[in-house]
Amino acid sequence: MKNKYQEALDDFESVYRNVTLDDDLTNEKRDVLQGLIDKETPMKPVKNSYGDYLCGKCNNLVWENFTPDRHERCNDKECGQVVDWSDEK
Helix, strand or coil: CCCHHHHHHHHHHHHHCCCCCCHHHHHHHHHHHHHHHHHHCCECCEECCCCCEECCCCCCEEECCCCCCCCCECCCCCCCCEECCCCCC
């Protein structure tokens, strides 16, 4: 299921697909928007051998098994991925 941001970008692309624009600039801007959409689309964490959970995108620690607090978002400055905890206890 697509989120509303992905649907909006897809709609925008379909409208402007046949419009002559600077293709390199258009592709660059689209990639920036897609990166923002991907970051806001929750991604499941990866459990390591110690029982800790890592960001599914950058492998930064998002929850240590002995602490009560889970990060809702990866705290790596470059990543910032939203974490999907829906399948975890």
